[in-house]
Amino acid sequence: MSAAKTKALNIIDENAVAVFSKSWCPYCRATKSTLDELGAKYYAIELDQVDDGAAIQAALKEISGQSSVPNIYIKKQHIGGNSDLQARRADLPTLLKDAGAL
Template structure:
């Protein structure tokens, strides 16, 4: 199997059959890449272990950092149909990148990355790779080595970020435990938004599957909100206010 970088060349011109608002929508390569700086990462298939646990989630996590470093869009392209890609995006709660179905493998074949996965019952699929594309021209490609199995060594989000900006810092991930109707929770979320901090909200209470016992187990407190920043427990809304007041201006 010969996998060759095509840096300096234009991306394949094709049309992707996507779904939007329960309707078919054709999206061209020109629409995705013209006058934009775009990261593409491609993988063997939706729902497969490495793709679901590492490859896709990390690009989604780092998307704000990529955008702060000049990237306009991030695309995950896989030889799957639109229904599968949409369902996968919903299951993993993907918010920051676009999943593009290459169901007929036209783009993947044009990239020279179409490989035979018949031994796994997959048929023809994409080899795992990533690339940085500027105005439709491929500036950099990271192609996984030709090894048995499913190597995942160079097409990851951190390698791409280091290429774009070696000095870029890993964002601090923020999680907030809240409860419906809680004014202190609303205040904590407003504080985070005022400081341009993206956060994950975990709602607690009846019907959520997250109880006060859960909150106590992870934070030592049973009240909400409980805020965590970069793995550190901050506390409630008052504690969050103090945290921000102590940050250097």
């Protein structure tokens, strides 16, 4: 297994909510804003600001089939991207509470 895949899996495993993001991405900002509004504790990694960001993004495609950002995991479950998160907005407080992120 590649170092990037191991790193991505560790981030997913070790955080109730993991957001793989890029600092310039408006959809990533919308996701983080939604989580902030709900008071969620989450871990965000900005893939454009880490040396192995491209490799992590490629590993995420292997893991979830999704290559775009944001790539969101709650309680080790792949949620999808920002539109998927927003579509589940009514369920988010429960999901986040169950994950221990609220």
